[in-house]
Amino acid sequence: MKQKKLALLLAAPVAAFALDGIDFEQGDWQIVCDNSGTCRAAGYQSDEGDDPPVSVQFTRKAGENESVQGAISFLDANFESAPAQVEMQIDGKSVANITLKDDGSASLDQAQTEALLAAVQKKDSSIIFRENAKKPEWRLSTVGANAVLLKMDDFQERVDTASALIKRGNNENAVLAPAALPVIKAVTPPQDAPRELKKNDADFATMKKLLAAHYISEDEYFNLSEKDDHYDRCPRDAERGIDSEYAVITLYPLDDKHYLSESPCWFSDYNVGNLYTLVSRDLKTIEKTYDNRLNYYDEKTGILHGNQKVRGIGDCWSSAAYQWDGKDLIKSYIGASSLCKGFAGGAWELPQYLTTIESEKGTIRSDELLKTGGSE
Secondary structure, three states: OOOOOOOOOOOOOOEOOOOOOEEEEEOOEEEEEOOOOOEEEEEEOOOOOOOOOEEEEEEEOOOOOOOOEEEEEEOOOOOOOOOOEEEEEEOOEEEEEEEOOOOOEEEEOHHHHHHHHHHHOOOOOOEEEEOOOOOOOEEOOOOOHHHHHHHHHHHOOOOOOOOOOOOOOOOOOOOOOOEOOOEEEOOOOOOOOOEEEEOOOHHHHHHHHHHHHHEEOHHHHHOOOOOOOHHHOEEOOOOOOOOOOOOEEEEEEOOOOEEEEEEEEEEOOOOEEEEEEEEEOOOOOEEEEOOOOOOEEEOOOOEEEEEEEOOOOOOOEEEEEEEEOOOOEEEEEEEEOOOOOOOOOOOOOEEEEOOEEEEOOEEEEHHHHHHOOOOO
């Protein structure tokens, strides 16, 4: 079956307005800016030739005096681990020796970051990393770098100011201030066991009838335009969907009045999406339907997850999370996909939408919470 394409601390002063993040790609480069104003630009090897995977990331927070932070990541020619140290050469000259962590990544110091920033802005720059003369070289592409770095300047309102990376000038207008993140007060749902409804259960028939408006024919589903609000609908699939002999509808307790219902929605070769609804305990009313690109609910933490591969080898992903706050599952995180360049799981985490999660355990940013599995 086809798959619909999957389309997120503070330093003073802090902007009080809501800020929308962006996601932009050009050539072998991309940039994702989140709703706090922080931008992360990433460049990779060219797809032409057989160069092993390499990626550099430039991160810059919003704010007048924020500097650019650099990081780099490698895989070897067999897409395995990288060496302990590499030499960085720019236009044939040795610039630095970079010591790598076990995972093949490293943070760059200020001098290394500035050297790379200057080099990627020149179309004819040769940027090579190598372990020694006998091993394959990693070549960083500059195609798209200028457009991406200009996009960073534009988003952070630095164009024509002294802090711009590309189009520097003497404009004294204030640059973008960092924006405060939305706050979600997380509530741990009841730890009662979920109810699994199967085809012969009376409540399965009740739920299937309640969900009927969200299940349409495959032809109708795949003829929906991107303008249609189609992420609350599912194609009927007699083999694996809600009409299947083995279909299960799971009801997760959220409070004494609501369940989160989970039912099969769509399938592709390497992705799956479920239909989730906020349903009354008496199974009479659907109060809300969630995005059908979500596919896993963790009842211990009250976090609803969505993780989708862009292609089968899993080197580029999109992700989302929603947090239960006692009344609703609230969007807490959107992660844009890195470019598909050979890094398992993606070269970098690229949040486009972030929140601050407050709970009885403390306060934590949503991306950091997800790294812990939602347990902190």
